[in-house]
Amino acid sequence: MNAELEALLHCYDAFKQASGGEARRLNLIYQSSLDKVLERYPHLARRTLQQMIDHAYRRWCRAYDKPPSIPPQA
Numbered sequence: 001m002n003a004e005l006e007a008l009l010h011c012y013d014a015f016k017q018a019s020g021g022e023a024r025r026l027n028l029i030y031q032s033s034l035d036k037v038l039e040r041y042p043h044l045a046r047r048t049l050q051q052m053i054d055h056a057y058r059r060w061c062r063a064y065d066k067p068p069s070i071p072p073q074a
Contacts, residue, residue: 008053009060
């Protein structure tokens with residue numbers, strides 16, 4: 001996974017898990033991170049970037065939520 005995308009996912013996850021004032025503060029950090037990416041890729045729309053992050057976040061969460069597999073019997 002791209003390191004930049006993974007950093008955005010970590011920011012987004014922290015924001016999603018927080019509540020109250022902490023969530024507002026983390027949302028500002030996340031939005032700032034989005035702005036930095038959009039500065040480097042001016043052709044990319046904010047909505048498109050957010051959709052990409054939402055999609056990657058769902059896949060990322062599923063990957064971490066999978067229970068460990070049971071090894072086969074020897």
